[in-house]
Amino acid sequence: MTTSKIVVVFQTQSAIEADVVRGLLRTRGIEAITSIDAPQTIFPLGGLSGASLAVRSEEADRARELIEEFRPEVSLELTSIRDEFRSVEGAIAYRFSDPGLLEHALTHRSRAHEDASGGVRDNESLEFLGDAVLGLIIADRLFRECPEWNEGQKSKAKAMLVSTTALARIGEQVGLGEHLLLGRGEEKTGGRRKRSLIADTFEAVVAAVYLDGGIKAADQFIERWFRESLDAVRQGELAAGLQTDYKSALQESMQARELGLPRYRLVGEAGPPHRRVFTSEVVAGERKLGKGDGRSKKESEQQAAQQA
Incomplete structure (x- = not known):
């Protein structure tokens, strides 16, 4: 693609719609480049701005024709995705503007590796982002609510609140394991019950909420699921629950x-x-x-x- 001019042929407010269309083009022999149009601020108020697909200029007309031809099928697939994940949205108490972000958050690398279309992305980058977003908001809560604590006390409390055990407990509470998108091998080895995997997926969900609704939505989401633990850690009760030997x-x-x-x-x-x-x-x-x-x-x- 480096010797040809690149032309944008598709723009959308939905990252998952971009993935679906990219997969469609690939099945017809057209490789597309996806660009995520993220807001130009560190802490966006409203999440992602959208996504674009670009192809080589000589394939642009054919790509546009295919996109138009299969627009009804793409719409049906997006509706199917929305219906499929509605129960998850109910469990986590957050409704996504772009349900594809939730699908992305639930997709383990084993599932992505088994997909030949290239239209499936695993959730590891979302885990990375979610870890940072969660850490920031929990640190902010401790800073504001525990001003009398020293740095060491705050660090210890934060480590407990965002530990694998704590995150897995919340993930199990909302039933994330039932909704994980796993490859066949991971499914056979009991991936749905692995606490580390559930904890990682919860971090990915935090990132998905942040990208979908911005920092305010992420803050409200974390407040909902961590308020009880935050109150417990202030009262010295959380350590006993999380650090059972x-x-x-x-x-x-x-x-x-x-x-x-x-x-x-x-x-x-x-x-x-x-x-x-x-x-x-x-x-x-x-x-x-x-x-x-x-x-x-x-x-x-x-x-x-x-x-x-």
């Missing part, structure tokens, strides 16, 4: 039944360097008792002990 509890239980001591072993690592996910198993002799994921080896062992 499942390893000690399992060891005490096994010793009481004269079953010996549990052993932990690392059985897998996945994800990019800045988002590593560790998988550990807990065993008694050669019998596997439980398996868990976490963003550290210690956390994965705690999750394995909880499952045992």
Whole structure:
């Protein structure tokens, strides 16, 4: 595409509509470049401005003809997406202007890798953004609501509030696991029940809300789902709920039944360097008792002990 002039052939307010049309063009042998028209502010009040598709100039007329020809099919697919995710919107108490952002947030990389059209994007970039948005808003809450706390106290509270355990708990509460878009392999290995995956997806949903409705919508969304935990952490109650020592509890239980001591072993690592996910198993002799994921080896062992 570098030797030809690039021409914009399609513009939309919906990122998912751009993905659908891009997939359509690809099936007809036309490669398109997607540009997200983000607002020119760090904290937009109203989310994304839209998306554009561009193709080589010699393919522009054919691309426009195809887009016009298949416009009814594209409209039907968008309606189908809206209907499919309405129950998720009800569960998380947020209605998307662009439901494609929600689909993007729920799409695990295993699903994207299995799609041959190139029109499916995984949620890892949204996880990255959601982590930052969530961290900012939680930090702002702690700054305003706990002025008497020192930096160390605020940092510890923030770490608890945005931990994998805390995010997975909210994700499980709204039933995110039931709605994850997974590849066949991840489905077979129990991806819908992996707490690290549910936590990552919740971060992606935070980013989707931010991109859809802006910083105000994200702030309201986080207030809804974190108010109880924020109040608890101020009263010193959250740590007990989030930091249950499942390893000690399992060891005490096994010793009481004269079953010996549990052993932990690392059985897998996945994800990019800045988002590593560790998988550990807990065993008694050669019998596997439980398996868990976490963003550290210690956390994965705690999750394995909880499952045992």
